[in-house]
Amino acid sequence: MNSWDRSRLNFYAGGRLDRAGLRRRDHDWIERLLANPQTRLVPVWRQQSFVLQTDMPHVATLLREAASDLIRGAQEVALLGLEGDPDSGTAYFALEISSLETPETHPLLKEAGHFADIRSVGPLLGQEEGQLLAYARGLMHWHNRHRFCGVCGSPTRSEDAGHQRRCTNSACNTVHFPRTxxxxxxxxxxxxxxxxxxxxxxxxxxxxxxxxxxxxxxxxxxxxxxxxxxxxxxxxxxxxxxxxxxxxxxxxxxxxxxxxxxxxxxxxxxxxxxxxxxxxxxxxxxxxxxxxxxxxxxxxxxxxxxxxxxxxxx
Missing domain, CATH: 3.90.79.10 (Nucleoside Triphosphate Pyrophosphohydrolase)
Incomplete structure (x- = not known):
């Protein structure tokens, strides 16, 4: 087995989403995806992931159609990628909702699942589900830690569908990318x-x-x-x-x-x-x-x- 095949078998790797890197700056396209009622949301709350606990844990995603208030109140919304055709497939967005003090009291969240540390359920998840949660968690963690420019200290703003941040100080204008x-x-x-x-x-x-x-x-x-x-x-x-x-x-x-x-x-x-x-x-x-x-x-x-x-x- 070669290294490519070995890596795809590791937990938190091997996801099938098309990350659509070449279209992230197409604001109209991103807005259409985010307005699509069939778009799926992957909420993250204080570095915890949203899961559905039955006999075995599974990813619990939210339909965009029912989650307008969560999107409006989110600290960050970032495109994770597409499943299927770029123009007709299902889009997935990560949603940072850590500003909610008690997410379990939100009607939609209460009914759809609960938040847990992915490391407590990761080995029990399917590989693609684990990859999706890890991707969303990692991206939201980076946003939370880079709200200010490391060069001049000014606030930063999210760009590129949530995959970069730019310093708001025009004299600085530094672009920051997710850190690994x-x-x-x-x-x-x-x-x-x-x-x-x-x-x-x-x-x-x-x-x-x-x-x-x-x-x-x-x-x-x-x-x-x-x-x-x-x-x-x-x-x-x-x-x-x-x-x-x-x-x-x-x-x-x-x-x-x-x-x-x-x-x-x-x-x-x-x-x-x-x-x-x-x-x-x-x-x-x-x-x-x-x-x-x-x-x-x-x-x-x-x-x-x-x-x-x-x-x-x-």
Whole structure:
């Protein structure tokens, strides 16, 4: 399987919406989409996503026809994309409604679903549903954090159907784009074992592969080698790309790699990792998945890296 196929299988990736990037500046077209009674709205409230809880959680979207008051009161409205034909398909818009103090009392919201942290339901959602919620959450988070210009401090305004913000100070006029922070995450192995660690603030028993943010002036492969050396004191080589995963919690893209360890002695950096150890495939297959030992959460690329490594010898 190539990296493209692997990435499309990761949670929060693989969405089918046409993001319509070339038409976002067509204001008349955007207005027609937003006026269409069949347009679907994806509300976000204080970084929580709108879901319908039955036997399993599902995305709860709102028909634009019934949500005029929510649109009028929204802090931000942004086009997510189109499903189907560009001129006759269904449009999806993210709706930032954090100004509502108690959304559960709104008649439409009360009847249609409830708000939840996507990370609490993500592994139970269908992949396309998870991607839609993650996309909306990430875009709304960026708007909330960039209402003022980072260059001159003046207010910014939304443009490009919610995909850029411009400084309102004509002397500055800086354009700001949605921010995504690149982070490398890597399965470090010595052939028959994989290196897993844990941070002190993680849920009891959880172990995961190592990860860290890319620094300025650094290649992805260099970031892999640096993070592993800093966290556990191990040199690596043969750094190979695996796949990527959007991780808008709040604004990251996880870039997955495999790497081969040149040594096995672990020297922990106490500021980075609470503990780390080498594990065989048999040990991981026998994981009790409880407070004594558990693998990474199922919606993470960390879990995918571990499971793919286990499957190599099957």
């Amino acid at each position: 922070d690149p982070a490398v995450i890597m399965a470090v192995t010595d052939g028959e074992r994989i290196l897993l660690g844990r941070q002190a603030n993680w849920p009891p028993g959880m172990r995961s592969v190592l990860a860290g943010f890319v620094e300025p002036g650094e290649s992805l492969e260099e970031a892999v080698a640096r993070e592993v050396k800093e966290e556990v004191g191990i040199e690596v080589e043969d750094v190979r790309y695996h796949s990527s995963q959007p991780w808008p919690f709040p604004a990251s893209i996880m870039l997955g790699f495999n790497a081969r360890a040149l040594s096995t002695e672990i020297r922990l950096s106490p500021d980075e990792i609470a503990e780390a150890a080498w594990y065989t495939r048999d040990q991981l297959r026998a994981s009790p998945e409880n407070e004594t030992f558990r693998l990474p959460r199922r919606d993470s690329i960390a879990r995918r890296l571990v499971e793919d490594w286990i499957a190599e010898k099957n």
